[in-house]
Structure formats: structure tokens, C-alpha cells
Amino acid sequence: RKEVEQDPGPFNVPEGATVAFNCTYSNSASQSFFWYRQDCRKEPKLLMSVYSSGNEDGRFTAQLNRASQYISLLIRDSKLSDSATYLCVVSPFSGGYNKLIFGAGTRLAVHP
């Protein structure tokens, strides 16, 4: 079983749609959680950290359920520019050095 699992998609949605991605992780000791965005043939970039209380950044909302070991990302009012692959990323506690475990990513395609 992969440590971090995501639905690979692709999710094909029209502009303005709301889309949700889910992710599960296997290590219950995981401490930090992130969503990264990766554009085609580019490097991953941090989209947002995920906190236990849930957090929002504009049109993006991230939720964490530690009991179910489940992370979600909700994108409202999708834009063409949201088309990318979204990587769920988990980090176990490891002191100052921060080891990241990446999911394989969920691809989103927003069309006009």
C-alpha cells in the first residue's frame, strides 16, 4: 500500500465549478500536511499547508481528518489557470529535517 494515496483523475470540470480532491495517508504518526501544485513539466510549488482545524486561502479550502487519516482540497469557482496536478504531501515528525512523502497527484483540467 502506498503511504499517500490519491485519485489520479483526471478531473475535467467547466469554469466556475467546485471540485474536491481527496487523499489518504497510512502513517498515523504523520505531523505535517500540505497540498502542492505542479504545472505540466514544471516543479512542484506549495499551494497551502493543511491544519487540523481546516484552513482556507481564497477559493481553496483544505481539511484534515486525523482519525480517518484523510486530507481534502476543495476548489471553488474553478479557473482555467487552476488546471494542474495537485499533490498531497505528508510529513512524519522528524525534528528539524523535514521528510516529505508525496502522493502521485490528481490531475485537474478546467475547460471553458
Added chain:
Amino acid sequence: NAGVTQTPKFQVLKTGQSMTLQCAQDMNHNSMYWYRQDPGMGLRLIYYSASEGTTDKGEVPNGYNVSRLNKREFSLRLESAAPSQTSVYFCASKAFGMGDTQYFGPGTRLTVL
């Protein structure tokens, strides 16, 4: 402030050839990392350096060596390239402390024939 830079951007090798991928960061970060990304696999950690002077194996270290030349630079060497090492290689860096994000370089696309 260039962030994380990698050279080369593209490389084609023949089986058995050697090469070194270079990575440098100008953010004064302590930790540096090398990942490979293959279709459907996500990024996998090859080696990391928690701080200058230290290096450790990640998830997939076989066939690779690294050197943390100084705080800025972290290189990845393939001593005898194999077709299974065809991949996109990303270098990343991070400041000290839990929760700080990793910043990635633009990647090196390597093909081994």
C-alpha cells in the same frame, strides 16, 4: 534571488555513462534534497542533506551518490547510468524547522538509452 537552480535542464546518456547533476540554492537553507519523479509514482526521495556536512539515504538511493559541497550546493552523481534511471530529477531546499515548506528547482530531464 534565484531560489533553487539546477543544471543541466536536459541530458541524454548512454547506459554505463556517468554524470553529475548540480543544484544550488541562495536562500541560506540548511536542508537540501534530491527527488526523482516517474509517471504514476509521485516524487521519491533519493538522498537528503539535513545540514552542511551530512548526507543520508532516502527511499531510492541505489545507483546514486551525493555530495554536499557547501551550504549552497548539493550534487547528485550517477556513476553508471541505467535505463531505469530515466526520470525527472528535482532538487529542493528547506530552512530549519518543522513545517517549513520545501522549495524546488526546475528539474533535470534525464534519458538513459
